[in-house]
Amino acid sequence: MKSSRFAKLTEGRSSQTIRIIFIILFTVPVILFVLSLTLGRYPIGPIDVLRVLLSPFFPNLANDIPDVAQQLILRVRLPRILAALLIGASFGGTGTAFQAIFKNPLVDSNILGVTSGAGFGAALALLFMADSWIVQISAFVFGLAAVSLAFFGSRLYKTSPLLVLTLMGILVGSLFSSLTSLLKYVADPLDTLPAITFWLLGSLTSVTWSRLASLAVITLIGVVFLLLIRWQLNVLSLGDNEARALGVSPSRMKLLIIIFTTLMTAAAVAVSGVIGWVGLVIPHAGRLLVGPDHKNLLPAAMLLGASFMMLIDDVARAMLPGEIPLGVLTGLIGVPILIVLLRKNRTGW
Amino acid sequence: MHLEAQHLSFGYIPEQTVLHDISLSLKAGEILYILGRNGGGKTTLLSCLAGLILPDTGRVLIDGKLLTSFSTAERAKFIGLIPQMHIPSFAYSVEEMVLMGRAPHLGWLGSPSRVDYQIVEEALEQVGLFEMRKRAYTEISGGEQQLVLIARGLAQKCQVLLMDEPTAHLDLSNQHRVLEIIQQLSQRGLSFIISSHAPNDALAYADNVLLLTGGWATDYGLPKEVLTESRLSAVYGIQTEVIYQSENGRFIPRAVVPRRPERIRAESLYDHNSFLSQMFVQRDNQPRLLLVTGLSGAGKTTWCTKLARIAKEKGLTVRGILSPGVFKGQRKMGIGVQNLATGEERLLATLNENDYRDLSTPRWTFDAEQLKWANDILADIDESDLLIIDELGPLEFLRGEGLTAALEIIDQKRYHVACVVVRSSLLPKVLQRWPDALVVSGDF
Numbered sequence: 001m002k003s004s005r006f007a008k009l010t011e012g013r014s015s016q017t018i019r020i021i022f023i024i025l026f027t028v029p030v031i032l033f034v035l036s037l038t039l040g041r042y043p044i045g046p047i048d049v050l051r052v053l054l055s056p057f058f059p060n061l062a063n064d065i066p067d068v069a070q071q072l073i074l075r076v077r078l079p080r081i082l083a084a085l086l087i088g089a090s091f092g093g094t095g096t097a098f099q100a101i102f103k104n105p106l107v108d109s110n111i112l113g114v115t116s117g118a119g120f121g122a123a124l125a126l127l128f129m130a131d132s133w134i135v136q137i138s139a140f141v142f143g144l145a146a147v148s149l150a151f152f153g154s155r156l157y158k159t160s161p162l163l164v165l166t167l168m169g170i171l172v173g174s175l176f177s178s179l180t181s182l183l184k185y186v187a188d189p190l191d192t193l194p195a196i197t198f199w200l201l202g203s204l205t206s207v208t209w210s211r212l213a214s215l216a217v218i219t220l221i222g223v224v225f226l227l228l229i230r231w232q233l234n235v236l237s238l239g240d241n242e243a244r245a246l247g248v249s250p251s252r253m254k255l256l257i258i259i260f261t262t263l264m265t266a267a268a269v270a271v272s273g274v275i276g277w278v279g280l281v282i283p284h285a286g287r288l289l290v291g292p293d294h295k296n297l298l299p300a301a302m303l304l305g306a307s308f309m310m311l312i313d314d315v316a317r318a319m320l321p322g323e324i325p326l327g328v329l330t331g332l333i334g335v336p337i338l339i340v341l342l343r344k345n346r347t348g349w
Numbered sequence: 350m351h352l353e354a355q356h357l358s359f360g361y362i363p364e365q366t367v368l369h370d371i372s373l374s375l376k377a378g379e380i381l382y383i384l385g386r387n388g389g390g391k392t393t394l395l396s397c398l399a400g401l402i403l404p405d406t407g408r409v410l411i412d413g414k415l416l417t418s419f420s421t422a423e424r425a426k427f428i429g430l431i432p433q434m435h436i437p438s439f440a441y442s443v444e445e446m447v448l449m450g451r452a453p454h455l456g457w458l459g460s461p462s463r464v465d466y467q468i469v470e471e472a473l474e475q476v477g478l479f480e481m482r483k484r485a486y487t488e489i490s491g492g493e494q495q496l497v498l499i500a501r502g503l504a505q506k507c508q509v510l511l512m513d514e515p516t517a518h519l520d521l522s523n524q525h526r527v528l529e530i531i532q533q534l535s536q537r538g539l540s541f542i543i544s545s546h547a548p549n550d551a552l553a554y555a556d557n558v559l560l561l562t563g564g565w566a567t568d569y570g571l572p573k574e575v576l577t578e579s580r581l582s583a584v585y586g587i588q589t590e591v592i593y594q595s596e597n598g599r600f601i602p603r604a605v606v607p608r609r610p611e612r613i614r615a616e617s618l619y620d621h622n623s624f625l626s627q628m629f630v631q632r633d634n635q636p637r638l639l640l641v642t643g644l645s646g647a648g649k650t651t652w653c654t655k656l657a658r659i660a661k662e663k664g665l666t667v668r669g670i671l672s673p674g675v676f677k678g679q680r681k682m683g684i685g686v687q688n689l690a691t692g693e694e695r696l697l698a699t700l701n702e703n704d705y706r707d708l709s710t711p712r713w714t715f716d717a718e719q720l721k722w723a724n725d726i727l728a729d730i731d732e733s734d735l736l737i738i739d740e741l742g743p744l745e746f747l748r749g750e751g752l753t754a755a756l757e758i759i760d761q762k763r764y765h766v767a768c769v770v771v772r773s774s775l776l777p778k779v780l781q782r783w784p785d786a787l788v789v790s791g792d793f
Contacts, residue, residue: 103438231460235452244401247425247453292439
């Protein structure tokens, strides 16, 4: 009994099964997307939602739906849910890519300190009560700065570049976390401190079309890049020497991947605040579904990530009268899922 | 295809050279074995040949073209590398592992197509693993993993495969399976450079063998010429024995085995037919050098004393020196030196009183005058039947001090049999100097 189950897991899935899994993986986010738009204080049925969504193309389709509902869907809920979708896909994809190039299934794109840097950037802007778009830019810039610091810092050492890079990322992350704590310490407890704290807990409440634009552009470019090089991730995950022996230049590829994933992560974090665990958990779920081959895993992780973030955001919006911070939820839901996945995933990682 | 390495030298840090002036050449379908001790530079040499590291001096040529003039992908179409076995972090299937061999043909944005999958199927069929293609690489046996990596090299369509210890960790049947596949592929024109710890495999499969000692290519040539007792003894620092098999009246080397120290009793010299006596009788033979080893306090000096006495009784000329311990109670407090020709004995070294308590290997303070006396005795030795030197230590072999005259008279070979007392830990060093010596442990 036990051995037969084991054999099933060790045999890879047939291409037929994988095709069916991908059909499901594509359908789920579409359904979730529509359902998410129906959720909220002002309930709107899924049919109405679809009609409103299609109304720009067919002008008379949504004439009977109240203007408030239309505005609510198009101005408030749609950008927010699109942001969740993009951020989820981004975290799923970047987490998978980083696990491959770091040869380590326990990292995500935060390992080089991008989130800590972005957190500091946002806290700094919030301390001076800057506009929300300045907060977003500051978070983005400091996120990139943190990764650059870790990356160029690791170049000071010649030996074992991967280990040093990881260590530098952790060091830079701690440095920026400490700086953020310092800012919180000096912040006004009635005014800026709550703002900083809430930002750090993660939220999609304030997403508007204008804030979504930069996120969408960067995420889509990054997603296309990752999808193009996804098969090469297999080769890179064998280590630098083996990759080079297989004709792939690891340093150039890794630099490109780090640049793109960092831009994606920084853009996402700048909009959503700190949201952990998604990039770590989703690739594991993906491996369980489609196996470790990045040709399938990367798109699967992006689709899974998108679904997961929309779902989490729905829970955040709908479970309590007030909003639950996203970063809290991803941890509360992500950690148990990861524990179950690690238990189930017996074919290595 | 012709791979050529000319005068390769390399050091990871400038002061420490790992490879010294190594040249080799490889034709299509040839199998070259690289043998040597751990840390001898085998893996570094393979990395150099694969273009993973740049040699400090020298160059690697493929069909007359410089390896450095190739791009990473172009190079991988000629040379494949199978590193020492390691488990990847992710449980790729056998098929996915082999597919990665297509990477140099696909370019950096490439993704495998139907043709690539066909090539992978073909490669898996060649190594006999087609049925396993969907299994997880991490869960198949070590031998099968090695075959998967060979299949990856086939899918890579390279012309030389460099393999780093392919049979390490494999059981006998898997070793055989892997090596036979290598042999079959070489007959179809694929060349192999294999680093290994198995001289027997080299005897059976290699066209050429390169012996690496401390980064120097000490020997390079046909297996039966390179894998001889004295050369292997020098490389590995142990006594080795090559076992031959007679085939159609010719003797063919089949196996190399380490030889344990010969256990010899000093009294066996009384017996005319004993191994020891025969060495004196066969006077036309080469002079024989015996290295007498054993732990300290095992009775090496006693053995030599006994041997010298018996030899004298039998009328042989005995020369050399003994170093009997000078005891105070149970503790060895000094080292004497005795001239075997005259029986005269002097005190050569004393223990430094202050540190003898804590040190298991005491520090001796040598008397320079007596040391000169001992060296003069040794330098004056002319012809002898039996030469005894008790004992040579790190001082002589590592620092060039102490009884330096002993090294010279041993090299001059004006004796029939020489017995030199050497502690076991120094044997590798000593065997490098005298690879033809016979290691003896006195049956005390």
